[in-house]
Amino acid sequence: MQDNWIKTTCPYCGVGCGVEANVSSDGQVTVRGDKSHPANLGRLCSKGLALGDTVIPDGRLLHPSINGERVNWQQALNHVSSKFASIVEEHGPDSVALYVSGQLLTEDYYVANKLMKGYIGTSNIDTNSRLCMSSAVAGHKRAFGTDTVPGCYQDFEVADLLVLTGSNLAWCHPVLFQRIKAAKEQRPDMKIVVIDPRRTDTCDIADMHLPVKPGTDVLLFNTLLAYLAKQNLHSPEYLERYTEGAEQALHAAHGDVPELGDLSDVCEILGLDGEILNRFLALFAETENTVTIYSQGVNQSTSGVDKVNAILNCHLLTGRIGKPGMGPFSITGQPNAMGGREVGGLANMLAAHMEFTEQQIAQVQTFWNAPSMAIQPGAKAVDLFDQISEGKIKAVWVMATNPVVSLPDADKVKQALKQCELVVVSDCIADTDTTRLAHVLLPARGWAEKSGTVTNSERRISRQRAIVPPTGEAMPDWWIICEVAKRMGFEQGFNFNSPAEIFEEHAALSGYENEGSRDFDISGMQGLAETEYDQLAPFQWPMATRGEVSLHKRFFAEGNFYTPSKRARLVPVKYRAPASGIDGKYPLVLNSGRIRDQWHTMTRTGLAAKLNAHIPEPFISVHPNTAKKYALEEQGLAHVESAHGSALVRVQVTDRVREDELFMPIHWTGVTSARARVGALVSPDVDALSGQPEFKYTPVSVQPWYRQxxxxxxxxxxxxxxxxxxxxxxxxxxxxxxxxxxxxxxxxxxxxxxxxxxxxxxxxxxxxxxxxxxxxxxxxxxxxxxxxxxxxxxxxxxxxxxxxxxxxxxxxxxxxxxxxxxxxxxxxxxAAGRIVCACKQVGYKTLCNAVKGGAKDLDSLKSCTSAGTGCGSCVPELKEIIDENLFEAAD
Known part of the structure; x- marks a missing residue:
């Protein structure tokens, strides 16, 4: 193998890990962590370590096609552009839509947004990031005046208290989990609290676990807010100088928590023991250096925005924001969800963190020289597909995502696409639930073939670089979009020859008439030569002046918010139950999420055999008492039904979930399973402000499926x-x-x-x-x-x-x-048994035998089997295996 390592970024979660890749003479790709990248410092999770196994031609979409017939690129581009143009001419700009993805690079996202909002003249462009972090966006904007994540990853390591709520960091953002775990080993006095209905692997390093009932986060943090105020732990100086609305927020909190002396009613709603609730309140109150990390468990709710603001209120009240080791921190689910936010990829945003105000609409229109500027927000994801179903939207272009699997009420989405006049899909994979419904298929380049930038959860922009030549006739997404735009008569605005040229315009727009009025500003990166762009090292925004030396940038320690008053708003929020409640027909609550070794709908991770071994089948986790009540048996099959659809999955009996609650993973599709799309079960109820669906609370019924x-x-x-x-x-x-x-x-x-x-x-x-x-x-x-x-x-x-x-x-x-x-x-x-350690391919029975043979602690087990010595994600399970076998031996 040649010593020619290419620096790029991982295409999975929002951690944004740096990767180094090497290609051998026979085309085999080897990857390792980039030790110089600030996000991961050389660490990779099991998915990142297996990236080389996914760079294969199997399953790739190789050629453009129209109605199943192979065509050349010119024919495909002409067809898409003429159909879009004719539909717009006949029915108006709101009759077409784009549904894009946090898997796109920022440059792809930028031109897609520019085409729709500046040239076609509609804001009907939304993204699958709507499903993971739009509640955080809306909460940030209500409190800060703009969509700003104030802190950075370093805060996780220097905090004295980490509160993880709605985030199974160990499985969903493993590298950050490993960073925190290492920090706690160095500083044992550091405290970690996990707030989650399930006892996940993240609890392995927790000092306290609060297994709250799903949907009760607002009540929990309102209780905390009231407690902080009663203990006189507010920060008078910070409140007076930098905030507004504290009195109203406290009034709302006291409406939820009328008497702090007796929290029995609150504990009943939360599903918590009073002692553990009081311990949490006291711990938060007494620990100034506190970071609250939140993710999908907070965001994916009909009260998701209120949950975010309930968290922000606690940090603003105490002034715990913007300083090392303190602040609220939203972790995004996708590698470039943040980049999409920067360019206005959401239907209710404009590029460069600008909004649909008269002034900022005019600014973007002037900068783009846009002929037909959108003047109001478009349809958010669920509404967008409802409008397709209703015939209002007659053409949709789906890019790098699989909405027939990932959206709620997924069978309705499937039916909507079946009856849509024109469905265009750009993807690198040939066979997905969504490509099966496309009239036009456009082969896009995959992770290892693309070049551009991505932004991670701490606002750090990194380069993604092409490693291998494109497969078949695949082209970059930005090129496909620009070619369609040119054929629609918009050549002036889309005459880009490289992603570097698009990045240059993106950077320039971020500084256009800004002068400190907007948080997102990378205008210091204007004027990069092509070679400078190619060599661009990771940097954190804002970057108004090139060469600003600061590895860890934070916002709001001394105010400077982006509201009209320049003060942060404490937003009054009230607890309210999820939109759809359980009843006699659907008496159980279904939660959904990820598993350790898979990503989204498995079109990439599913190609790596080693990643399929740990959990090879879709399942529901069910408490032993609930399993007994409904006659469910371990490894049996269960029919799960909601008001919207049904599924057939394996049963996993575990006390890691609460009674009468189920958990089901999101990854399986109609291509990889008969009936295991969790989206088919999930209610289309959304948060009224963010449009984010309620993936964490779906009323369902369950019964055994007696196979022969x-x-x-x-x-x-x-x-x-x-x-x-x-x-x-x-x-x-x-x-x-x-x-x-x-x-x-x-x-x-x-x-x-x-x-x-x-x-x-x-x-x-x-x-x-x-x-x-x-x-x-x-x-x-x-x-x-x-x-x-x-x-x-x-x-x-x-x-x-x-x-x-x-x-x-x-x-x-x-x-x-x-x-x-x-x-x-x-x-x-x-006879090794099911794989537990994906990195080293170590099986369950091998581990059990090692424990029985004398490896009675974690270090010994790791030493004799090599399990847990890769990414470390399997360590919690290794500990369980040790405990199980030692317990059996004691019996």
């Missing part, structure tokens, strides 16, 4: 689509696919159907086993010692006994593998 058979089917053909069973999930394994199946049909019937499917395969060896008495059927087809396809069918197949099947395509089958297939039990080295 289960099967594993593995094949070297990666385009195989299974339809033989009612339940199926597929995952990438080695050089093929593994299907996990369950059916209402008998195992004999399923075996017959699968054997018929394999009848066309030319093999030189066949292994077969039939035991009709037990309902067990196994068949393997080989050629030249390598497995072509195999199935294992039975009445029940316990996952921990069959994880070895996923490794069968990786190498020629030896005697151990053949014996395992025929016996249905793992032999020899295949």
């Amino acid at each position: 058979s289960e099967a594993l089917f593995i094949t070297a053909e990666t385009d195989t689509q299974i339809s033989e069973s009612e339940y199926w999930v597929n995952q990438r394994v080695g050089q093929g696919l593994l299907y996990r199946m369950a059916s209402l049909q008998s195992s004999e019937t399923i075996a017959s159907l699968l054997e018929a499917r394999l009848s066309c395969i030319s093999a030189d060896q066949k292994l077969s086993f039939i035991d009709s008495a037990t309902g067990s059927y196994r068949l393997a087809l080989l050629k030249e010692g390598k497995l072509l396809a195999c199935y294992i069918v039975g009445k029940r197949l316990d996952r921990d006994d069959f994880d070895w099947v996923s490794t069968l395509l990786e190498k020629p089958l030896g005697s151990e593998a053949m014996r395992s297939i025929m016996s249905g039990k793992a032999q020899g080295s295949l």
Whole structure:
């Protein structure tokens, strides 16, 4: 391998980790953490470490097409531009829309926003970032006058108290979790509080866990606000000089918490023990250096904006903002959600953090020389697809996202796209739930092929650089948008030749008639030569003057807010229950979120076999008492239903969730599963201010699904689509696919159907086993010692006994593998069990055996198995395995 490491950024969460990539002569990509990048200092999580495994041609969208017929780029661009132009001419600019993504680079985002709001003349451009952080945006704007994240990551390490609310940092932002964990090891007196209905892996480093009922965050922080005031812990100087509205905010809080001496009613609503609530209140009150980190658990709610402001109120009341180790901190979910906010990617914003005021509309129009400037906000995500359903929006262009999976009431979204006059999709993946509904497909470049910038959660802008040549005819998103714009007659505004030229205009607009009136200002980066842009090092905004030397920039320690009065607003907020309550028909609450090794709808992480091993199937987590009440069994299947849709998933029985509450991951799609899109269940209820949906509280019912058979089917053909069973999930394994199946049909019937499917395969060896008495059927087809396809069918197949099947395509089958297939039990080295450590590929049974063999503490277990020595995300689970096995030994 050549010693030619290219610095770029990770395409996953909002941490914005620096990555170094190297490409070997045969095209294999190797990645490592960039030790010089301030966000991660060389650390990567399991997903980042596996990035090289995802840079493959499999599944890529290679060529433009119209109605399923391959066309060239000129034909595709002409078709899109002429259709958009004719629809606008006939029905007006609001009849078209763009739905974009935090996966776009800032330069892509900028030209998309410019096209819609400045040239077509509509604000109907919204982003999937609406689903993850728009409540934080609205809360910031209400309190600060602008969408500003005041602090930086360094605050996490120097704080004396970290409050993590609605954030499973260990799984969703693992590198920040590892930074905090390391800081706590250095300073054991540092306190960490986790506020979450679930006991997540983030609790592994917590001193206190508050398992609040979903949706009660406003009441919790209003209680805290009232407590701080009663204890006279407000900051009179900060309040008087820099804020307004404290009296009104406290009045509202006291309306929720009328008597602090008796919090029994509050505890009942929160679902908390009084002692732990009082301990939390006292800890926050006595610790000046406090940072509150919040994410989707706060934002994804019909009261999400109020939740954000309830948190901000507590920091403003005490003056704990803008100084090292103190402040509120919103962590974004996507790699460039912040970049999208900077360029006005949301339907209710203009570029450069400008708003739909008469003055700022005129400023943007003048700067862009825009012929048809939008003058009011457009449709937010849920409303946008409602308008498609109603026929008001007749053409939609979806970029780098999968709304048929990720939006709430997803079946309605699917139906809306089916009846839309024109659906254009730009993507790098050929087969998604959304591309299946497109009239026009445009192949976009993937992560390793794109060049531009992204902004992370601490306002740090980093370069993303192309590592490999583009696949097929894929083109950059900014180029595709500009070419369509030119064909619509807008060449003057879109005559860009590189992302560097777009970045130059973006930087210039940020400083245009600014003079300190807006927080976002990177005008110091104007005039970068192409070579300077190529070499651009990470920097944090604001950057009004190039060369400003400050690694950690903060806002608001000494006021200077962006409201008309220049003061921060404490906003009065009141607790209110979620929009849709539980009832007799839907008595349970469904929460949703991410799992450790997957990202969004798995179009990238799903390509890495090692990332599929830890949790290979969609599931619901359910408390043991709830499982007993509804006759659910561990590893059984459950039918989950809401007022909007249904799902069929595995059951995970755990005391990590509250009684009568369920958790389900967001990642599975109609391409990777039969019925596991959580979006199909989720209510379309949204926050009235932010438009962010209520993903954390959906009333549902649940009942067992009594399957008659289960099967594993593995094949070297990666385009195989299974339809033989009612339940199926597929995952990438080695050089093929593994299907996990369950059916209402008998195992004999399923075996017959699968054997018929394999009848066309030319093999030189066949292994077969039939035991009709037990309902067990196994068949393997080989050629030249390598497995072509195999199935294992039975009445029940316990996952921990069959994880070895996923490794069968990786190498020629030896005697151990053949014996395992025929016996249905793992032999020899295949008996490692389900993968726990994705980085080092260490299995559950290997870890259990190591503990039983004497590795009775974490260091010993890591030393003898190497588990936990990669990204460290599996460490909480390693501790559980140690405890479980030591407990069993004690019995």
